[in-house]
Amino acid sequence: MNHAIPPISELIPHEPPMILIDRILELSADCVHAETTLQPGALDDNGTGVSSAWSLEIVAQACAALIGQHYRDQGFREGRLIKSSRWTLSTLHLPTAQLLTIHATIEAASDMGIFLFNGELRAGDTCLAEGQLTILAR
Amino acid sequence: MSDVLISRWDKLVAAQPDALAVIDNRSQWTRSELDARAGEWAQKIPTDQLLQQAVILCQPNGADWLAKFLALRRAGAIIIPVDAATSIEDSKKLAQKLSCFALQSSEHFERFSQSRKWPTDLALVKLTSGTSGEPTAIPFTEAELCADGDNIQSTMGIGPSDLNYALLPFAHSYALGNLVIPLLASGIPLVVGSAPLPRIIADEITRSGATVFPSVPTVFEALTRTDELSLGKLRLCITAAAPLTPTLAQRFRNACGLSLHNFYGASECGGIAYDHTGQCGLTGNAVGAAMDNVELSATNDGRLCVRSAAVSSFEREAGKDGRAIITLHDKVSFLDNGGVVIHGRVDRIVKCAGKRIDLAALEKVAIAVDGVERAAVVHETASDRLLVAIIGPTESSTTLTALQANFGAWRGRLRVKSLPELPVTLRGKVDYRELSRLLGG
Numbered sequence: 015m016n017h018a019i020p021p022i023s024e025l026i027p028h029e030p031p032m033i034l035i036d037r038i039l040e041l042s043a044d045c046v047h048a049e050t051t052l053q054p055g056a057l058d059d060n061g062t063g064v065s066s067a068w069s070l071e072i073v074a075q076a077c078a079a080l081i082g083q084h085y086r087d088q089g090f091r092e093g094r095l096i097k098s099s100r101w102t103l104s105t106l107h108l109p110t111a112q113l114l115t116i117h118a119t120i121e122a123a124s125d126m127g128i129f130l131f132n133g134e135l136r137a138g139d140t141c142l143a144e145g146q147l148t149i150l151a152r
Numbered sequence: 153m154s155d156v157l158i159s160r161w162d163k164l165v166a167a168q169p170d171a172l173a174v175i176d177n178r179s180q181w182t183r184s185e186l187d188a189r190a191g192e193w194a195q196k197i198p199t200d201q202l203l204q205q206a207v208i209l210c211q212p213n214g215a216d217w218l219a220k221f222l223a224l225r226r227a228g229a230i231i232i233p234v235d236a237a238t239s240i241e242d243s244k245k246l247a248q249k250l251s252c253f254a255l256q257s258s259e260h261f262e263r264f265s266q267s268r269k270w271p272t273d274l275a276l277v278k279l280t281s282g283t284s285g286e287p288t289a290i291p292f293t294e295a296e297l298c299a300d301g302d303n304i305q306s307t308m309g310i311g312p313s314d315l316n317y318a319l320l321p322f323a324h325s326y327a328l329g330n331l332v333i334p335l336l337a338s339g340i341p342l343v344v345g346s347a348p349l350p351r352i353i354a355d356e357i358t359r360s361g362a363t364v365f366p367s368v369p370t371v372f373e374a375l376t377r378t379d380e381l382s383l384g385k386l387r388l389c390i391t392a393a394a395p396l397t398p399t400l401a402q403r404f405r406n407a408c409g410l411s412l413h414n415f416y417g418a419s420e421c422g423g424i425a426y427d428h429t430g431q432c433g434l435t436g437n438a439v440g441a442a443m444d445n446v447e448l449s450a451t452n453d454g455r456l457c458v459r460s461a462a463v464s465s466f467e468r469e470a471g472k473d474g475r476a477i478i479t480l481h482d483k484v485s486f487l488d489n490g491g492v493v494i495h496g497r498v499d500r501i502v503k504c505a506g507k508r509i510d511l512a513a514l515e516k517v518a519i520a521v522d523g524v525e526r527a528a529v530v531h532e533t534a535s536d537r538l539l540v541a542i543i544g545p546t547e548s549s550t551t552l553t554a555l556q557a558n559f560g561a562w563r564g565r566l567r568v569k570s571l572p573e574l575p576v577t578l579r580g581k582v583d584y585r586e587l588s589r590l591l592g593g
Contacts, residue, residue, distance in 0.1 A: 039469045041468075
């Protein structure tokens with residue numbers, strides 16, 4: 015079926031190789047669902063996987079895509095991750111060569127451009143990282 | 153044009169042309185007769201202009217609804233079914249909003265001056281009930297509609313030897329998945345119910361030999377009030393669209409010996425969960441377990457994610473397994489046995505007295521009060537009050553006390569009123585807008 019999800023590169027300002035999301039599956043006004051597979055050797059992988067701190071950036075990019083798609087008309091062009099709360103990591107390293115799923119929903123949004131997201135990164139049934147992200151969009 | 157549904161219907165007609173398709177107003181239609189009727193309708197519409205054009209279908213349940221559906225789909229039209237009770241004026245407004253090509257009503261095929269082409273693979277656009285806002289249009293392909301129908305038949309054990317009793321309006325998502333698609337894709341015949349009156353329903357079910365009855369709690373509630381209820385060969389009663397209370401589940405079983413099987417779905421993705429055992433309604437916790445070929449999960453904030461071939465892939469991308477995923481507004485948890493427990497909706501969390509409160513949590517406490525059978529809450533924004541309606545033989549002051557004890561921060565904002573019944577929409581869901589009016593909001 016025809017669909018209206020633009021490529022991720024049109025929704026966030028990043029350029030490869032710093033675009034960390036492969037594809038977006040769902041992009042509604044209040045939630046985003048995406049997939050990615052980190053390649054061996056990507057980012058800081060030295061054979062043990064990618065540092066789990068990157069989970070923040072991966073989920074934040076999905077959140078940014080949502081803002082880019084649904085809030086662009088309100089004048090928001092770019093965003094900054096200004097806070098993370100209760101960001102819980104269940105692993106030190108994110109696996110490579112394995113499908114990871116990203117999911118984030120908007121908990122609250124203000125006209126001033128402050129977006130509070132609940133986000134998570136999973137590998138199958140295993141939650142690798144989850145918590146709240148606050149993004150300031152301008 | 154993707155025409156998996158029409159192809160399946162054509163094969164069914166070719167394989168068994170004389171098999172029963174529809175009983176409508178005591179007339180029996182075989183598959184070939186229904187197909188021929190579709191051919192007659194096709195002569196009356198501009199079939200050469202309908203490819204990828206949206207047509208509103210506003211027609212009462214019956215053989216002609218199905219025949220017009222077939223005629224329109226064969227011409228490549230995208231069908232937007234609406235309630236037969238929708239006025240012509242409202243249908244025209246909708247047609248304008250969605251840039252439709254025409255309105256097909258019982259009497260006329262009325263063409264509009266401005267229309268637009270829709271994407272190639274689309275077959276049908278469902279409209280949500282709009283109980284909490286404007287109805288939303290959700291497009292589907294024939295493959296997605298068939299996937300939902302197949303999941304329903306497989307999960308509920310419904311086959312060609314069954315006969316569906318069709319009281320649900322065909323335009324509703326629930327009826328499309330349980331009645332229309334099973335007929336057109338799998339040959340499961342149906343008998344069209346003539347009126348939503350308990351004695352008539354019971355008589356028609358008995359006389360026709362219907363074996364499956366998908367409906368809503370308010371209809372089953374009315375049936376339990378029928379003296380000496382007899383339902384002939386009926387073997388499966390499915391209830392959806394609104395919560396099933398343990399009281400009703402028990403009362404229905406006592407009245408006719410049949411269990412009510414909970415079914416939980418959403419317009420955006422069709423069937424989600426089903427109670428195989430008929431026990432969930434009696435215990436009142438889970439709504440059932442995941443349907444066949446439907447994968448369920450929850451986000452970290454509790455929202456339900458549904459992945460299946462029946463999820464509308466419009467404005468979504470299918471994953472590597474070819475199935476799309478949708479995140480719904482319902483908040484859920486899962487029992488060890490796979491049972492799905494619903495904890496309200498995220499869009500029912502409101503800000504009252506400067507603090508966030510889930511209206512479903514208030515309803516849960518109200519229902520736990522002795523004598524309260526049902527409860528529904530609305531937030532009146534103008535006065536920032538929480539208006540609680542209760543149904544059942546109890547004093548409203550008892551419920552108010554219980555609510556104030558549990559929700560102290562809002563004690564001054566709570567109002568409780570006892571009503572004879574909750575207002576419901578045509579789809580059997582609580583009509584919150586009407587409820588707000590009744591409660592003085």
